[in-house]
Amino acid sequence: MVNIDLRSNLKAILSEMGKSQLELAKAINISPTNLNTRLARGRNCQLSLLEDICKELDVDLNQLVSGTQADGLPERNIQTSAIEEIDAMYKEKYIATLEDNQRLHQELAEVKEKLHVLEKLPPQSRKRGNGE
Numbered sequence: 361m362v363n364i365d366l367r368s369n370l371k372a373i374l375s376e377m378g379k380s381q382l383e384l385a386k387a388i389n390i391s392p393t394n395l396n397t398r399l400a401r402g403r404n405c406q407l408s409l410l411e412d413i414c415k416e417l418d419v420d421l422n423q424l425v426s427g428t429q430a431d432g433l434p435e436r437n438i439q440t441s442a443i444e445e446i447d448a449m450y451k452e453k454y455i456a457t458l459e460d461n462q463r464l465h466q467e468l469a470e471v472k473e474k475l476h477v478l479e480k481l482p483p484q485s486r487k488r489g490n491g492e
Contacts, residue, residue, distance in 0.1 A: 366399040366410075369424055373417060388412045 374381060385392040390409075398405050414421050 366405060366425065367396070369426070370399060370413065373419055373424065377417065379417075384413065384416060387416050 374384060382392050385395040398409055410421060410424060414424055
């Protein structure tokens with residue numbers, strides 16, 4: 361079964377044509393928000409809308425729905441090295457985020473421990489500890 365990602369496919373097609381989704385929405389007489397919402401539904405998107413989009417952009421329905429041309433070959437060939445670079449960048453960001461998260465959890469644990477110790481001290485000890 362084909363994975364339907366209409367918004368991504370449409371975005372790529374529009375990008376190749378130098379058009380925006382706003383321009384497309386105006387051309388097919390639908391609000392940009394309504395168009396985006398309908399495309400987000402994927403499999404439940406009305407065929408009439410897809411046909412209007414295909415007609416306006418002069419693309420095949422298969423190209424819009426699956427990102428491939430009628431001959432079944434991928435329309436856009438993104439180089440593997442570019443994909444690998446993007447994957448590496450996101451992996452680095454993910455690792456950095458995990459490390460930050462771990463550091464913040466450690467700091468939080470330390471603050472909780474200090475708070476726990478302070479709560480156990482009698483009120484007089486707390487005042488003297490503050491230099492009073």
